[in-house]
Amino acid sequence: MGIRLQDIAAQNAPIQDQLEAALTRVLRRGQFILGPEVEGLEREIATYCGARHGIGVASGTDALMLALAAAGVGRGDEVITTSFTYVATAQAVTHLGARPVFVDIDPKTWCIDPERVARAVTRRTKAILPVHLFGQLADMGAIQQIALRRNLAVIEDSAQAIGATQHGQGACSIGAMGCLSFYPTKNLGACGDGGMIVTNSDEFAEKLRLLRVHGRANGYFYLLDGFNSRLDEIQAAFLRVKMNGLADYTRLRQRNAGIYDQMLADVPMIQRPFVAPGNTHVYHQYSIVAERRDDLREHLKAKGIDSAIFYPLPLHQQAIYQKIHRGRLPIAEQVAQSILALPIAPEVVNEDAVRTVAEAVRGFYKS
Numbered sequence: 001m002g003i004r005l006q007d008i009a010a011q012n013a014p015i016q017d018q019l020e021a022a023l024t025r026v027l028r029r030g031q032f033i034l035g036p037e038v039e040g041l042e043r044e045i046a047t048y049c050g051a052r053h054g055i056g057v058a059s060g061t062d063a064l065m066l067a068l069a070a071a072g073v074g075r076g077d078e079v080i081t082t083s084f085t086y087v088a089t090a091q092a093v094t095h096l097g098a099r100p101v102f103v104d105i106d107p108k109t110w111c112i113d114p115e116r117v118a119r120a121v122t123r124r125t126k127a128i129l130p131v132h133l134f135g136q137l138a139d140m141g142a143i144q145q146i147a148l149r150r151n152l153a154v155i156e157d158s159a160q161a162i163g164a165t166q167h168g169q170g171a172c173s174i175g176a177m178g179c180l181s182f183y184p185t186k187n188l189g190a191c192g193d194g195g196m197i198v199t200n201s202d203e204f205a206e207k208l209r210l211l212r213v214h215g216r217a218n219g220y221f222y223l224l225d226g227f228n229s230r231l232d233e234i235q236a237a238f239l240r241v242k243m244n245g246l247a248d249y250t251r252l253r254q255r256n257a258g259i260y261d262q263m264l265a266d267v268p269m270i271q272r273p274f275v276a277p278g279n280t281h282v283y284h285q286y287s288i289v290a291e292r293r294d295d296l297r298e299h300l301k302a303k304g305i306d307s308a309i310f311y312p313l314p315l316h317q318q319a320i321y322q323k324i325h326r327g328r329l330p331i332a333e334q335v336a337q338s339i340l341a342l343p344i345a346p347e348v349v350n351e352d353a354v355r356t357v358a359e360a361v362r363g364f365y366k367s
Contacts, residue, residue: 002304004348011347022237037236050170053205055197056231060159060181063195064092067177070207071153073098077126082112083314084332085131090315102316104329108274114142127153132161135282140174160284163250167278172198194235252346253283256354263358269365286344293338299364308341
């Protein structure tokens with residue numbers, strides 16, 4: 001079988017009985033939308049992130065869109081974000097009729113560069129949408145200062161960063177709102193789509209709970225022009241089981257990353273993940289920037305080792321966004337041409353397997 005990048009069935013196998021028991025509990029109760037499992041998960045996730053409220057929604061993309069809507073983003077507004085991210089970050093903006101303003105990334109962390117954010121603010125800017133890429137937080141201190149000066153909402157795209165911290169504060173707890181994805185491949189993955197918005201604001205929490213159910217307050221009376229985006233009970237029950245092991249799962253990812261860091265430290269042809277001071281990294285991906293990336297990938301494939309490219313083309317160069325962005329973002333473009341994710345998930349790589357992958361990388365450059 002070789003060494004795979006991910007194996008969801010293997011990840012779930014040790015807790016299969018617990019997952020099936022959770023499913024049975026929901027089926028017997030007969031309440032499938034916004035019930036006690038969702039409420040329990042919302043409390044647990046909010047506490048885990050260090051915030052007051054969690055609002056479960058149908059997906060990570062919906063979490064971004066509802067958070068932007070709650071912040072008042074609409075037609076004609078601008079939202080500053082990174083080009084080096086998954087497309088959902090930008091689509092959440094465009095689906096509200098607003099315009100994503102793409103800026104370049106920090107060459108070390110590959111997260112959005114606050115200096116470029118500051119230069120991109122205009123009178124139309126409504127929000128800043130940083131992405132905590134691959135499992136570590138963007139420079140939230142600098143971003144929050146910009147937002148405070150210009151009265152902008154900061155919405156954290158934390159889809160890849162549950163459990164990550166910056167100076168002791170958890171992802172989703174620093175900005176006005178933070179957004180999580182529970183897509184099955186995430187560090188905390190459901191058995192389908194799911195997402196959550198986390199916030200310390202009572203006002204935003206109340207608004208989000210209206211927005212996710214068509215803007216309905218109670219009965220058939222509507223206060224907002226809302227959405228249909230509700231986390232279902234089966235997903236919530238499944239996630240509550242997996243929450244019990246999230247801390248250990250994160251620790252094993254960090255252990256694997258530490259082995260990679262040690263074994264690849266003396267390979268000058270690659271750039272390993274840089275963890276900014278004050279950050280803890282949860283390694284949703286362990287990505288390297290590698291010379292001759294495509295040749296390296298073929299070398300690993302020949303040895304039965306999976307890898308992946310996140311992301312091969314920055315958003316500002318994608319066909320759907322070329323009309324709204326002019327000019328280059330050279331750092332994002334260079335990183336996209338050289339980035340490669342190595343196996344990191346504990347269900348596919350133990351310490352020996354990580355060493356095998358690292359030795360294969362080393363061997364490629366030695367040859």
